[in-house]
Amino acid sequence: MSVLDVQGLRVSYDSRAGRREVVHGVDVSVGEGEVVALVGESGSGKSTTAHALIGLLPEGGRVDGGSIALGGVDITGWSQQRLRAVRGAQVGLVPQDPVSSLDPVRPIGVQVGEVLRLHGVRSAAVRRARVLELLERVGLDDPALRARQYPHELSGGMRQRVLIATAIALRPRLIIADEPTSALDVTVQRRILDLIDDLRREEGTSVLLVTHDLGVAADRAQRIVVLNQGRVVEQGPSAGILSSPADVYTRQLLADAPALAVGDFRRPAPALFLRDAAAAAAENPYVIVADGLVKEFAVHGRGREPFRAVDDVSFRVRRGTTHALVGESGSGKTTTARLVTRFLQPDAGRIELVGSSGELADIAGLRGEGLRRLRRRIQLVYQNPFSSLDPRQSVAQIVAEPLHNFREGTRAERSARAAELLDRVALPADLLERSPRELSGGQRQRVAIARALAIRPDVVVLDEAVSALDVTVQARILELLESLQQELGLTYLFISHDLAVVRRISHTVSVMRRGRVVEAGSTEDIFTSPAHEYTRELLAAVPGRSEVAA
Structure with missing residues (x-):
């Protein structure tokens, strides 16, 4: 029996034009002690799918169809009150950003202990003992000290370990790890993923690993499910997906993954421009x-x-x-x-x-x-x-700002230069009058590069x-x-x-x-x-x- 079995999941959000479906009939399952990677780029629907499973969609989000079975029990349509009994006890969530996921004004020990209190552990002494055990279990040195500290006093890797401690506090059958290492250095990333692996082996915990990094999926998952624009385009054993991807989108993800593209680093580096x-x-x-x-x-x-x-x-x-x-x-x-x-x-x-x-x-x-x-x-x-971009300015103003600061050219000449630069970084001219919040992350970074080039450094x-x-x-x-x-x-x-x-x-x-x-x-x-x-x-x-x- 699968720990998690999702069939035909459909999710939509409110928009100005009405309901907009963003997840279209997704099927995914996770077996006992198995790691399944849900892979795709931003906007693919992977995080929305993961959060829908335990009723944590943001405001305006709604499950419109399909079924979600946890340990053979259909929890589709359960109220938030019933789902609160599931979250933590049967499913633990490790979110992406430890900075926004931890309360900056409460000590670490209090925050880890909160999940125990909410699930009926009334004794403060019992909670404290379990918190120290958990902090030690996730590899934090001097647990008593860490329990008294605040999030800002810990490194990024330490904060992520705190989130893992919270997720495993009640020994759940399934951990949903939503981009748990995307903000971490590679060595810290490896230690965090090793920790999740150790917990899986020792506790028999299953893991749904949400990631955009196929290198991480290749290392850690037995099976991979590839999402694109809210649909599953391919899924199967990791070795098969990586060696013989069937879908063009999967092949593009593999080609774009830097670690997989350069393999084991014995291949020559790509030829780049060098002066004679x-x-x-x-x-x-x-x-x-x-x-x-x-x-x-x-x-x-x-x-x-x-x-x-x-x-x-x-x-x-x-x-x-x-x-x-x-x-x-x-x-x-x-x-x-x-x-x-x-x-x-x-x-x-x-x-x-x-x-x-x-x-x-x-x-x-x-x-x-x-x-x-x-x-x-x-x-x-x-x-x-x-x-890094001023949300009050248009793209044209952002790109031309260095020219304005150095009093270079007339207003018309600066506008022409901004348009030229946008073209050079492969962005359409109709973005000039938009604000940064209307752009994707990649488009924003292209705007930042265009701005850097404005005064010909x-x-x-x-x-x-x-x-x-x-x-x-x-x-x-x-x-x-x-x-x-x-x-x-x-x-x-x-x-x-x-x-x-x-x-x-x-x-x-x-x-x-x-x-x-x-x-x-x-x-x-x-x-x-x-x-x-x-x-x-x-x-x-x-x-x-x-x-x-x-």
């Missing part, structure tokens, strides 16, 4: 030269030593190439990028920006007008396209610029960046924790850990012959490698 070596040698070939960068931050508390976020970091970036800074959260890569763009001032070291005629300019100490002129040469594209710093995007959208953005580099001779400083993406786009790599560069070299050398144990650990954590290599 002799031509480069005839002038100073480097655009960015960073030497001995140091950045410290004060730590609150009397007598406490400052925190050194960047510790003696050096690297060089050749003109027209992409240099990647990689590492986990807290490795110092984003702080280094902010030093290079001079949003932060280094405490020590030099940052030299090389002009087109080969002259060096130390930008570490720039202020005032000199710093303003630097902004013309270096532009930054942020990680989150949903927060030499260098573009991309800070996790594709990490918030689905693999298909991510692939299109990477293709765009490659073509722009070839057409315009741009130099990129690419900040990422995703080794598979770095493998695809970069020419050289610096691997950072705890503020220091532990290994650097060509992308080919780093990925095929890593010298440092930390680099090998990062590479081993990339999802999908073992499946493809096999």
Whole structure:
């Protein structure tokens, strides 16, 4: 008997034009102790399907048809009161975003204990003992301390472990894990997925894993169900789906998944634009030269030593190439990028920006007008396209804003330049008068790239610029960046924790850990012959490698 058996599920939402069906007759089942991956990009209906199973659709959502059986019991149409008895006790949910899923003003222990209280555990002492047991079970050190802490005092991986502890508190038969690792570094991601695997093996728990990452599905699921526009287009054993996908959409997902596309990293990296070596040698070939960068931050508390976020970091970036800074959260890569763009001032070291005629300019100490002129040469594209664009501006105003700030051109000329840039990033002209909220994540990131190109910079710093995007959208953005580099001779400083993406786009790599560069070299050398144990650990954590290599 299946733990979960869904037949013909249909879900709709309220819209201005009336009810709009978004899930069209989905069938999915999960057996005892089985992991089934529900795979698709944003808008495919996978999260809506998962939330519909336990009555957690947002306002305006409604199940219009089909059946949902849990352990052989049909729970279709149950009231919220009856479903509350199911949630936690029979089905545990691990949501995607631990930041929004945890109450910022309540201690961790209280939040984990709440599910026990709601399901009848009245004794505070019993609840506390079980909370400490759960926090230890999910691998948190010093459970008593963690129970007293607030969410902001924990790392992203720790917060996700807290959500898992909450989900397994009542030993449910099924865990629904909705993109549980999409916001995490690869090494933390692996540990979280390992934890879910351990719980499945030890407790016999079944898992419905909702993900857009086919690499994760390849590593962790026995079966894969592929959704596209609210319909199941393909499902079956993972090995069969990955080796012989029948549907064109599945084949596109596989082609766009960076880890699966580059396989086990023994294949040569994709050929990207590189300047002729002799031509480069005839002038100073480097655009960015960073030497001995140091950045410290004060730590609150009397007598406490400052925190050194960047510790003696050096690297060089050749003109027209992409240099990647990689590492986990807290490795110092984003702080280094902010030093290079001079949003932060280094405490020590030099940052030299090389002009087109080969002259060096130390930008570490720039202020005032000199710093303003630097902004013309270096532009930054942020990680989150949903927060980096002003919702009060139109797309045309956003793209033309740098031109306005530098008083470049007339209003008509700026408008023409905005239209030209939108075309260059492959967006239709009719988006110019729209607001960011009317665009998809991929469209917003293209707008951010267009804005960065407005004043014709030499260098573009991309800070996790594709990490918030689905693999298909991510692939299109990477293709765009490659073509722009070839057409315009741009130099990129690419900040990422995703080794598979770095493998695809970069020419050289610096691997950072705890503020220091532990290994650097060509992308080919780093990925095929890593010298440092930390680099090998990062590479081993990339999802999908073992499946493809096999």
